[in-house]
Amino acid sequence: MFNIDYTSREPIYEQLYNSVVKQITLGVLEPKQQLPPVRQLALQLNVNPNTVSKAYKNLEQDGII
8 A cells, every 4th residue: 555665865755644645636545544553554564653653643733634
């Protein structure tokens, strides 16, 4: 669902942020649709839960979620 490039110079939390925004723009994620829980998504992406939490926090601060 979310595209992460582990070799990119762009931080993973920013990639996740941008991926969520893109999914919303394309209509893949519907309004009021819940995102996966932090721990679940961290396991799926094989990243630290703090990374996912930071992306979610930034999305919330920017009024996207």
